[in-house]
Every structure is written in structure tokens, then in C-alpha cells.
Amino acid sequence: MGPEEDGTNPMDEDGDGDAEEQGRDMEAWEKAYAEDRSWEALTEDASGLLLAVDVTQQQRQHRRRFAASKGPRIQRGIIRYVFVVCDFSRAAAEADFKPSRMGAVANCVEAFVREFFDQNPLSHLGLITIRNGVARRLTDLSGSPEAHIRALRANLECSGDASIQNAIDLARGYLSSIPSYGHREVVILYSALSTCDPGDIMDSIAECKKANIRCSVVGLSAEIYICKTLCDKTGGVYSVAISESHLKELVLEHAPPPPAVAESAVASLVRMGFPQRGAEGTVALCACHREVKLGGGYTCPRCKARVCELPTECHICGLTLVSSPHLARSYHHLFPVPGFEEVSVQLQSMGKFDVLRLCYGCQQELPTAGSKAIAGVRLECPRCKQHFCFDCDVYIHESLHNCPGCESLVK
């Protein structure tokens, strides 16, 4: 190959260096301000004084977000069997998430496990890690959050390639044996950008689909085609995190139970036992630890074996053991409190609601038309027609899951 023609004026051949500074990227701290533009929300009045931020607008926005995430009332899978797959391959050592991708994943998984059992007390969860191209099961499907977190914390190192196929094959092996009323899910936290598979991953995906396993992926670096395919085919959700906090948000989105898949949504009866807590001081042979334990524990109502914690399956007779608060806590996913409706200002001004001056929840004064003293929205429960303030609305829908107005109706 000969020399190349290089334009006309060789003089400015090495003219780089001067203009480079002006185009530099912003520093990270600058970016947070430049992108948020928080100052734009501030408004000034005629005399140049800052006006208070419009609380009503903010509250409306929050409610809109909440309503969007809620959706219509649908059947949900309450009894879930979930494997969380953590990719601890070479790519997890990258430090673009602090302290490292692996650390960020571990933190998120820890938060997720707690949140998961809080929202789904009847469900089971297991952990799988991928390292050196091999998927390994860290913990079996079980109901105790502490055991999972302990196992994860003890296994924080990363190396080698990642393999999605190995992971979902392993998970499928465990999930395919669970009873049909359980919802099978795999949530993958994926750091790597490629997958080194022993065989055709498309077959594995097809098998997952056949076994009704819903696979979701949370990516840490970029959108990967195969992950998208996996999620699309199995009905899962694919998302990619931008930052540590976004990652946590995305992972926690998997905590509430997903909508039930149509074909597996046939109603079926599940036999459950409600064991009694043993008296302090009794000595019994523990079925889960295979040793003699003193006090505490629960006794299976069918075979009288002792188990340490609930919910679980009896190790002797296989009965599902739960306590009634567990059931109750899962209940709200199925029968959510109806969304409250905002009472429009026009109706207020007609003087119709003078009686309902106070919030039925907290007994604080509610905003009324005309008076500027209290900003915010006024909300009404469609069933009991009581009025609530914004804070109570959030508390009722996000934590309490009961409407005090409806509960105190005389039935």
C-alpha cells in the first residue's frame, strides 16, 4: 500500500490540542445539577420574592405515578417461587457502580430479599450465582431472609465468564418440581455483556416458556439482545440500570407479585397448616436442623414435628405451614384498597362539603376552596365517601392496605 493523499494543507496537520479543552465533558457533580434543573421549578412573584412550590401539583404528580403503577385489579400470583440469579463474572468487578457492580448487586439483593418476604410472606426464594461460566445454587428455595443474605455475603468474589443458559437451566431444574399453584420466576441481575453458553440458549428459553417460568433481567451496563429476547418470550421485564439508586428501584420493582399468567391461573385449593407456637421451655427434636432444640418453634398440626420458622414446608409430611398474619399480608395484593378520587374545587365551592372539614384518617384540617392556608389535594374514598388528606392517602395505599372509613362502616 502506498502513501495516502492527506488533504491540501499539511500545515495544520498537528493542529489538535488547542481546541480540546472547550469540549470537555462535565464533571459528575456538575451533571447532577445540570440535568435536574431544580431551579427551574422555582418561581418568583412580581416583587422578586420566591413563591412556594405548588404543593397541589406535586401531590397530583405523585398520585398519577402511583395510579399508573397500580393498574386495574388483576389476579396475581401470591405464592411465588423465585430464584434470584447474581452474575458474579469478570464484568462484575467493574467499578462504575460504587463500590463495584458486585457490591451494588449484593446490596440490592439484600434489600430485595427483605422487601420480598415482607410483601410475599407465603413465597419462597433461592439464590444462584454465576461464576467462571458455571451457575451454582447458593441457597435452596426457602422462606428465611437471613439465611439468603448470610450465604450471599459469604460468597462475594467474581471471576470468569457469565452464562445465562447455565443459570436458567439450573433454576428450571429446581422450579419444575414445585406444585402447580406456585408461580415460578427467575430474576437475573446481569453485569456481563455477553453469555458463554454450552449449547443453544434458544432451546433453554423455549423450555422455560414451556415450564411457565417467568424470567426477568435487570442489566447493569447496556441492553443485550438475548436478555431482551429471554424476557419477551417468557413474559418477564427487562430493564437496565443507570445508577446505583436506579438499580435498587428496578430490583425492588420485582417485589410485588406479578400478574398471574392466564394459563396457570386456574383456581386450585392448597392444603395448608397453621401450626401452634410451642411453649417456652419445651424440648423437642427439630425437624429442620436435626438436633434437639429448647423452646420456641412451631408444631406441625398434622405430624406434630417441630419446625423453627414460618412459613415453610413441613420436613416430615410436606404440609405447607403458614401463620395467619402471613396470609393476611398477602391478601392486599388481591384486594387492593380502591384508589381515592380527588374532589374538585368546583364541588367544594358549592358548599356541599362543609361538614367534612377534617381528614377522616388523621383528623387534621383539610384544604378547602377559597382558603389559602392549607395547600394540597382533598381525596375521597369511593366506597365510604369519607375525605382524606394526601399523607393519609399515601399511608393507606402503600402501607396500611385498609381504608379506615370502610372498616368502620356498620355492616
Add this chain to the structure above:
Amino acid sequence: MKFKIEGLTVYFPYEFIYPEQYQYMVELKRALDAKGHCLLEMPTGTGKTITLLSLITSYQLANPVGKLVYCTRTVHEMEKVLDELRRLHAYQEKEIGKEAAKILALGLSSRKNMCVHPEISGEGSRESVDAGCRKLTASWVRIAAVDNPNIKTCDFFENYEKKGADALLPPGVYTLHDMRSFGREKGWCPYFLARHMIQFANVVVYNYQYLLDPKVSGIISREMEKECIVVFDEAHNIDNVCIEALSVNIRQQTLEGATRNLGKISQVIEKFKATDANRLREEYNRLVEGLAQRGNLPVADNWLANPVLPDDILREAVPGNIRRAEHFVAFLKRLVQYIKGRLLTEVVESEGPLSFLNSLNKECSIDQKALKFCYDRLQSLLTTLEITDTDEFLYIQSICDFATLVGTYQRGFAIIIEPYDDRMPNIPDPVLQLSCLDASLAIRPVFERFQSVVITSGTLSPIDLYPRLLNFNPVIFKSFTMTLTRDCLCPMILTRGSDQLPVSTKFDMRSDPGVVRNYGRLLLEMVAAVPDGVVCFFVSYSYMDGIINSWNEMGILQEVMQHKLVFIETQDVVETTLALDNYRRACDCGRGAVFFSVARGKVAEGIDFDRHYGRLVIMYGIPFQYTLSRILRARLEYLRETFQIKEGDFLTFDAVRQAAQCVGRVIRSKADYGMMIFADKRYNRHDKRSKLPGWIQTHLRDAHLNLSTDMSLHIAREFLRKMAQPYDKKGQGTNATLLSQADLEKMEQMENMQA
């Protein structure tokens, strides 16, 4: 949807239209109204094809204009155009009824793509299918077959001929596939049917060659009326296509083959003299009357027409010294002998056609006028001698082609004789190149003959250079940008490696180990950060070979392979196809892959790396042409003298359009996203950067110039994360990228109010 543009009702088969499509239609309509040529640049992925089709067919419905002649580069593109047209037609039928929307649209390609004969269509190459077809359909074969049933003919052609003028296609849109199945069903030859139907069709889709190559256009496109609208799609390389159509290379084996051909022709002449001397005499008489006879021959015998502009010499009589068959053969023998002698030279020779003619005249007393008629004279002779295996006579045909071109054009051509390839000076491989230097020669008849010629592509920048290269005056030339709901393009100019040393493929820098290593580190960092497919373009095969070797020795390649599989384009088409196939599979199954390819290669021109098949393109260096090439030198000189285009300007323009073409492979639609890295410090200079197409330049922010490897890695990571977020496809407010019928009506009202 249906809307009005300056009074013209346009039928558009989709519910929404991009704003730039609308703008494009407006400009196109103005050009059609002005009955002039136009030059329009619009990025790929914005639906150019449907925009063109939709406006022009609507225009045809409203105004009495001729056919739409749509030229594409490949058969694949042709099928895509016809598919779009079918959708459009279905919509038009729904809107204005079957009768009103009646059109006939068809594609035309070579016999190889259209033949339905069970044996012939299985032949491998285009030439063998052509020859096989002639063996069955030539008029004398068919006459002989009437008496002798053992002689094979083609049933499809016979059936088609029997029907004569009644063999017609019902209106509709026909792809090549549809033509074949229609032919099979009716038992008619689809190739000849298509050629026949062109004169009745409203829309004809075919290859550039059918219009630009005078050899072909003479027969296929002769009967087009002046009011036709001609569209050249993907026309960024149109000057090269024009030049190729008029260039001839003659090598040693061409001459040997030509000598063999001539020997065979002499034998046949002798045989005919003994058996059927009448035929030769008849031919002689015909030649006296002039070549206008060609129109009288049956269609199937028209092989290839005259390479000269048709009107020039058709009416003249063939010069006396080549009228007799044996004289003509002797004439050709002398010519071949002369060229053979010229090829023996030890040094490179370069001259214009005039001096070549002069020495030819002196040494063998061959004059220019006789040369001019060579091509037609040969066709006439081969027809008279009833020679059907034309693929064997390609050698003598290219000699006559050469002779006619030299005889016809005194300007705009160069004859260059090189005794060996520069890259391998020890192996003698003499070649005589007749190189066309002026792209406007081949396209001039098109501009002159047709009322409106539309030249369009995704990359026509700088757009003012094309009118000069092709020597025409467009009434409208315009470049459109793409409206996007999100910044899904991320071009970057990388000038330095992580160690801050500049990188470039300049000749004095390219083999510097520091540059090679920095290029390698760039690839390595990127494959670790970019998912699925990555494509790298190099400036030439030899450079690619060299750098891959060095990377292998440095261990960079092994590290790359930990992240992605590596595939390489070679000069072997089959091997490359296989590599591409496996590359796609690696991208599909999540393993990830890198494809190493060469700018100006097959892959850079025709293969799309859309969606996950190409999330990143790295363009290593600026793909300048090989500037020591004598043909290029001659062309540069010619451009400078004739069109006042500076050498540097042309070289940069050509290199940057190739680079833009390469990186444009990643983005094929608005929903897609991709990054482009121009890895050479020279891209940072304004004269290079400003020649990039507008739709790249608008996304090339200041922050993305003059980057080093680590900075671009940072940008890449953020870009990929941002693109992975869900987004609103429609866009809002000023950002709107989709216009509905209501939006357009509103716009129209606004305009009316202003007017």
C-alpha cells in the same frame, strides 16, 4: 392517510408521516412541477422509498406524466421497492377505487434472476444463463426446430411468442418472484414478457445498468418517453457506476481469448462460404444501408446494443473496409496484434485516445471511423453466423467494446498500460486500461432524454459537488435531517489513545507500534463495554491484514476474544458470507461478535448492521483511495482541468463519503440506536468534518470531538445505558416525529393563512 401538498392529493399508506418525509415530498413536487432534475439527501431509516413512491404515483394520478423509472443497485433493494409499492397500491385502491388506481408496476432483471426454464435457470453465472437462453430462443434455432423436432427450444418462449401481442400482464404490482410464478402459471417466459410490458407499465424498477450502461440501455430503455420520472436511489456512488459502465480492461488472457475467438469465427465464415454464401452477401447489403436495420431484427436476437450514444452513427453506413466478414476478421486480428505489442512494454505508459489512435493509424493503418463501428459490426457478424454460445465470445466483444469507445470519444478518457501490478513488481501482469474519467459522459443522455431525474441517497454530502461531477443543473438540491424522539445517534471523533498520543492511518504513522497498540486498546475497551455486535472498518485489505497480525502478536486479539468472537471479511465472497452468517448468529445468541471489514468492500456497501447486529462502528482511519493509482491520477487531473475541482477536495470528499457510508450501516430506523467512532486525528479537522452528512454532523456535539480512548469509553457507557431506558416513541410538542393527518391539515391551514 391522505393529504394535500400545494394542491396535489398525496396518498400515503401509513397513519403517520415523519416531518422530514413531508418536507421531502414538498421539494420533490416542486422539482416535478418545474420539470427539472433534483438532488435530495435524506438519512437512511426515514423511509425514503415510500416517500418517493407515494408522491410520484400520486403525481402520476393527478398529472399526465410518463412512467416512473426507479433504479436500484441490487436485486434485493428492487424487491423491497416493489413490496412497498404493493402496500401503497393496496391503500390507493381502498381510497379511490380499483379502476382509478389501476397501475402496472414490475421489476426487470437479468435472465438469471427471471428465467423459469427448468434446466437453464439452474445455471450458475449470469453469462451462462444468457447463453443457454440464446441457444434455445435464437431465431435460426427456432426456424431449424420447425423442421427438426430433435432441436430443443424453450417452451416458455414459444408459448409467449405464439400469443404475440396478446401476451399481456394484468395490472398490478409484480416483484421478480411474482413475475416468475405468473410466467410459470401461464407458461410464458417472464423475462421477455417483462421486457415487452415495460412500454405499458406505469412503474418500472430495475438496475442502474439498464439506464446508464449504453450497451444495455439501447435495447431496454429505448422506448421510454421524455415525460418519464427517473429515480436513482442510493446514488451516492453514481459517479463510479457511470465510470465503470464506460471503462474496459484488457489483459493478456483477454487477447489470447480474442485470438481464439477470431480463429473460430474464420472457420465458421469458411463453412458458410461453402454452404450458404447468400447469407454473407445479404449481410453485406444490409451494412451498406447502414446500421438502422437493427430495429428490424427479432427481439431475441438483439444481444447488446451499441455502446455509443444511439443517434450519433446509426444512420451512417458501415465503412467499406470492414463490411466483408473476412475483412472485418482480418481487421480485428490486426488490432489484437497491435494491442499485444503494446502490452509488451516494460514501463508504464499513459496517453489520451487521440495519440493512441494516431499511433494505431501509423502502425497498422486502422482509422478511427472503422474503430467506431467495431461493436455493431461484430454483433451483426455473430448474428449472421448464427453463433449462440455468446459467453465464449466475451473476449472479442470486450476488444470491440474498447475499439468503439476509443473511436468515439476523444475527451474524458485515458489509456493506461501497466506492465505489472505495483504491489507485486516481480510478476509481469500487463494490463491495458481504457478508463473513463468523466462521470457525466454516461449519465448525460439520461439527463437529456428525461424530463425529471431524481438523485437521492442517505449520504450525498457535500451536496454541491454532485452537480459538478455529473455536469448537470438541478432545480432543487437539498439535504434533510432526521427528527428523532431521542438522541439515538452517537458519533464521536477519537484523536488520541489513552496515552494521549495521536492516532491516524496516515502513511508515516500507520505502522508505528504506538498507533497500532492504541487502536488495539480502543477495540479492547469497546468490546468490553458494548453489547452484541461491533463492526470495525479499515482503510484497505492490506492494512487490515497488517494490523490484525500485529494485534495477534501483541496479544490484543486474544483478549478481544474473551469478550467477543472475531470475524473477518476476506476478498472471497463465499467466505465472507459465511463469516457474516456466523457473526449474526453470535450476536443473536448473546455471545457477542466483532466484524472486521474494509471500507469500499462488499460489506461496507450492501450489508446492514442494524439493531443488535451493530451497536458500534469503529472507522479506523480515513479511507482515501489508493492515490498512486494511475487511473485515479488521470481522473484527478481531468477533474481539475475540466470541472475546476481541486484534487484534495475530491479525494477528501470521496474518502469521507465512504466513511459516512460505512458508519451509516448501523442505523436503519428511528427505533434503532448506535454509536460511531471515527478513529483518526484528521477527522477532527474542519475540512474533513464538514464533509460528513448533515444528519451525522448535527449529532456530533463539541463534547464528542477530539476524544481520547478513556473519554470515549465513558461516553459510550452512558449512551448505552440511556438508550436502554424505555422511551416514548411518538415524541411530543416541538419534538414530534410523527405527524397525523390532522397535524398536516393544521399545517396546511397555517400556510394558507400566511399566504
